[in-house]
Amino acid sequence: MLSVFFGQMADAIYNTSAYFQYDYEDSWITDPITREMIRDIDKSCVLDSGVIDSPVLGKIPPVQLSGGVKTLILVRFEKDKIFNASTCGDNCARWLLRIAENEDRTINLRHLMDFGSDPFEIKILNTGDIVRSMSELVPIAGLFV
Amino acid sequence: MKGSVKISVQAKRIRFDFTIRRNLTIVRGDSATGKTTLVDMIRQYVDNPSGSPVTVISDVPCAVLEGSLWKATLSGISGSIVFIDEGNDFVSSVDFARAIAATDNYYVIITRESLPALPYSVEEIYGIHYSGRYGSLRQEYNEFYRIYGDI
Numbered sequence: 001m002l003s004v005f006f007g008q009m010a011d012a013i014y015n016t017s018a019y020f021q022y023d024y025e026d027s028w029i030t031d032p033i034t035r036e037m038i039r040d041i042d043k044s045c046v047l048d049s050g051v052i053d054s055p056v057l058g059k060i061p062p063v064q065l066s067g068g069v070k071t072l073i074l075v076r077f078e079k080d081k082i083f084n085a086s087t088c089g090d091n092c093a094r095w096l097l098r099i100a101e102n103e104d105r106t107i108n109l110r111h112l113m114d115f116g117s118d119p120f121e122i123k124i125l126n127t128g129d130i131v132r133s134m135s136e137l138v139p140i141a142g143l144f145v
Numbered sequence: 146m147k148g149s150v151k152i153s154v155q156a157k158r159i160r161f162d163f164t165i166r167r168n169l170t171i172v173r174g175d176s177a178t179g180k181t182t183l184v185d186m187i188r189q190y191v192d193n194p195s196g197s198p199v200t201v202i203s204d205v206p207c208a209v210l211e212g213s214l215w216k217a218t219l220s221g222i223s224g225s226i227v228f229i230d231e232g233n234d235f236v237s238s239v240d241f242a243r244a245i246a247a248t249d250n251y252y253v254i255i256t257r258e259s260l261p262a263l264p265y266s267v268e269e270i271y272g273i274h275y276s277g278r279y280g281s282l283r284q285e286y287n288e289f290y291r292i293y294g295d296i
Binding site for chain 1: 158159173174175176177178179180181182231232233234237256257258259285
């Protein structure tokens with residue numbers, strides 16, 4: 001399940017792009033789910049572990065992926081760390097839910113992310129509540145961001 | 146500084162055109178819309194005065210503010226448009242709010258966080274969207290749009 005702590009969190013890694021630069025591994029980039037995330041969010045194609053074909057920027061290294069995708073990759077592979085997912089736009093929300101579908105993940109959000117209209121299950125760590133829709137999430141999360 | 150400033154940032158493959166109207170502009174929105182690319186291009190231009198593939202057309206200088214030495218850097222910037230990418234947690238500090246209140250710069254801050262210490266208007270919260278190809282077919286053209294519409 002996805003657990004979210006809303007607001008400032010001392011233990012969370014804030015600058016996810018800087019963290020990604022010296023942390024990512026080649027196998028993370030060629031992972032099938034990563035390839036899908038890059039295709040969906042960045043509209044780009046992984047050619048190999050060090051080269052991604054972007055329709056706008058041309059051939060780029062993984063460090064030049066969008067901030068949102070870099071954070072998603074960190075959330076997927078650095079299971080025990082907590083990242084600032086406010087570096088992710090709403091278009092990353094479904095991927096956060098998917099990554100945490102079968103394995104627990106905790107993220108920090110400093111804004112109200114829109115998790116969409118489909119039902120979901122998110123634990124809000126600030127209060128311990130489990131919410132299943134945006135109408136349940138907003139009144140609680142709004143107290144903290 | 147007073148009034149609005151038109152800015153064009155362009156390279157071979159990509160171009161951004163936008164107008165900054167107030168001293169505080171917030172940019173947010175979906176991932177992969179070009180927010181960080183915009184700041185990267187401005188940094189490239191500013192850091193390479195002897196020659197850069199990036200062109201910035203603006204009536205006032207542009208600057209990028211980042212990192213732990215932000216306060217010292219800011220003390221040397223005036224009459225400029227200052228861009229701050231996400232990942233700089235100082236933007237939410239009271240210290241930062243105090244520091245920029247004493248300057249005559251305009252600030253473009255990329256963040257999804259609310260910044261309670263800063264007096265910005267919802268009218269000045271923007272996203273970036275793709276607006277087609279400009280000039281040569283290879284150049285993608287992007288511009289700012291008001292996230293909360295015209296109020």
